[in-house]
Amino acid sequence: MENAGKNDWLASQSLERSLDVISAINRISIHAKLRLAGIADTTSPDELNSARRSLTAFLGTLSEVIEKAGGTQDKIAFGADPRLGSLARMFLVLPGQPTGAVSYRLEDLKDLKALLDAGDSADDEALVRSLTYFRSVLEQHAQADAAVVFNEV
């Protein structure tokens, strides 16, 4: 375990980025579910807005990388973070086909972005479904990074 955490800093950065985004997804999802259940949420509006901003920013970056990669013959996003590029590639190489536990659908990303843009007026049930989908995509991606960072076999 001596070298854990430094063998591949790209994986390490990617893992931290994914964990941050997953945390933001959880915060928004919990807020929406508590609203649906009629339970008061103790999360401050600032925290919630920060989670929304962080998720929207990530979705924007990912969409940009997907668009860049989509314009090349081999679906490679030039100049993009390699781990983000490989996530983007999943949406282009096997669109809609399940890979492992999740399937990669571009339409779902667009739907989620639209729901986040709608803010409090968004349909909470649709938002929860969309967030759950994107979380499963990121969890699968983070799992691969964690295996590298923590020297897991």
Next chain:
Amino acid sequence: MKIRETLQRRNHDVKQDLDQIVALVSRTQIPVELEPYRIAFLARTRLLLNSCRENLALLSTGEDSLLADVLSETSTLVQYTRLLKFRYLRGLYRAMDWDRVCLRTITWLHKEHEQTKDYPAVFADDDVSIVPSKGLPFYFFPCLEQRGLRFQPLFFHEFGHLLYKCHESELDSLVGDFQQFVESELLPVSQRNDQYRLWRRGTSGSRSSSAMLLDSKSVAPVFSMLSQNILPSSNPQTIRDKLRTCMAVHIPFPRFESSC
């Protein structure tokens, strides 16, 4: 419900770990140069502790629809805690007076740049490298080399990775342009478009692009030549000509695939 109990237990375990980390870090004797890092580290650990408490509070509401979110949040928390234990704690746990030389070099480097001036200095024992996270970069430096000035300049190289991270969007764009240029230069004059090509794509994954055929071994001498001969030049035509020469010398794979 069993999952609720399991999650409660897991969150209690993580909380116990984090409490232990806080106690350990708070009482560890460290050089004064490491104090900003201790403050940043404790702030991060306390955020995780808050998250732990929030999970336990959500579990106590009895709302089943939240279990999937709490499960995901707990799993995220476990990964963060692992990162704290296996990386971030290493800079504090065995800190000693000898660390002051390296810490001063890192602090000075950080202070020289607007975007890194508030980043705390920290490092741990290992081969020279860096994990250039924005806000909390983590350096590694070998034990013996820490005890003198001879190898300190190596921190400048590592600091370059952090600067790249600070200016990521601009630099990624430049790298992207360069990668595209290399890709276009290496693109074969003619390409097969038959079953044989499809078969080759299948056997070598999807790495059919000529740029992707480069491995690190073949790229290394090219980049070495680039840094010595090409990058000082600003004339695009000169860069193009020199790049062609570099590739001809160092990358001995066919310029085009024959068509049959």
